[in-house]
Each structure stands twice: as C-alpha cells, then as structure tokens.
C-alpha cells in the first residue's frame with residue numbers, strides 16, 4: 001500500500017470535524033482526537049481539488065512578495081540598509097576573512113581564494129553579521145535618546161532573529177528587537193524601539209498605550225503602516 005502522505009495530521013481535542021489548513025510550507029489537516037486514519041485519507045481525497053486550488057493561491061501570494069534581498073551577492077548588487085539601497089563592491093584583499101565596510105557603497109574585502117558560489121554565500125553571511133552589529137548600535141543610540149524622554153528604561157536590549165515578530169518587551173523589561181528592522185527606514189526602526197519601550201509602562205495595546213507612544217512619536221501610525229505594508233517582504237530577510 002502506498003502510504004506516502006503529502007500532508008501533516010494534527011489531532012486536536014477541540015476539533016469537531018476535520019479541517020484543512022494550507023500554508024506556504026505545508027498542508028495540515030486538523031482532526032478530532034479519535035478520527036480513524038482511513039476516514040482522514042478519504043476526507044483528503046475528496047478535498048483534493050480544493051487543496052490544489054488553495055496551494056496555488058498561497059504560492060501566488062508568496063511569489064508576489066518581493067524580497068529586499070538581492071538575487072545574489074555579487075559586485076554591483078543592491079543591499080538594503082536603513083530604508084535605502086546601497087551598491088555592493090567586492091574587493092580582493094590580503095585579509096583571511098571577509099570584512100564589510102559601509103562608505104558610499106557597501107564594500108566587501110574578500111580573500112583571493114574565495115570564488116563562485118562560496119564567495120556569494122560568504123559575502124551574504126558577512127553582511128548578516130555586519131547588519132546584526134549595526135542593529136545593536138542603532139538600538140543603543142535610539143534607546144539613549146528615548147529612554148530619558150519617556151523616563152523609562154529597559155533592563156536589556158537584545159537583537160534577535162525572529163520569524164514572526166519585530167520586537168517584544170518581557171516582564172522584566174528585557175527588550176528584544178528583530179535585526180531585520182535595520183533594513184527598514186530609520187523612522188520605522190525607531191518606532192519599534194519606542195513601541196517596546198512604552199510597554200514597560202503599558203503592557204497592552206490600549207488607548208493609553210498608543211497615547212504614550214504618540215507623546216514622542218506623533219506620526220507612529222504612518223511608521224506602523226510601513227511595517228504592515230512591507231513586513232512580509234522584510235521577513236524574507238537577506
């Protein structure tokens with residue numbers, strides 16, 4: 001018997017009947033705890049054309065999200081940083097490891113021995129690491145500006161790689177920020193810092209919270225809108 005499945009089964013206490021969830025990377029069927037495997041297979045067979053249509057729709061959506069990342073990290077590629085695009089220059093150097101510098105352009109100083117796809121990938125990794133440091137630096141200076149204005153200060157600020165959020169503020173006021181924000185315009189980065197900072201005082205998204213945000217960031221709605229419109233692209237990363 002061919003038992004190869006193209007979907008994932010999730011049994012749920014709350015499910016009264018089977019339902020199918022199609023996302024970019026998987027097809028999942030959520031079923032009641034005791035639903036027999038055979039019945040699930042029948043259900044999935046009956047729904048096959050619906051599933052195909054849903055997969056197409058999701059794929060179209062994914063294809064329409066334009067990444068901020070260049071197609072490759074070759075000389076001349078465009079690199080996003082703080083809402084602008086910078087050219088990438090590759091320069092061969094005596095260094096043993098890749099060094100990144102930002103002048104008018106991004107310059108990657110690369111060892112002579114690195115070539116082809118390895119070069120491409122190593123430049124990407126070096127840029128990621130540079131961006132992480134830039135994000136930490138940007139977070140620090142933004143916080144130094146706004147913490148006194150709000151008279152609120154976090155216990156720590158940590159730059160993280162997060163797949164679905166831009167920032168968070170824990171119960172002990174440790175603020176986490178997604179490093180990808182360094183690719184967004186500086187005002188957007190600033191807005192997320194302010195947003196998390198304000199959660200130290202207001203641990204919700206009430207009217208009082210937004211009023212607090214607006215106190216030193218009156219155009220926060222515009223900045224938040226940028227994230228809503230470009231967030232999915234940004235999350236694709238570099």
Ligand SMILES: [Zn+2]
Nearest residue numbers: 195199204205
């Ligand atoms: Zn929030």
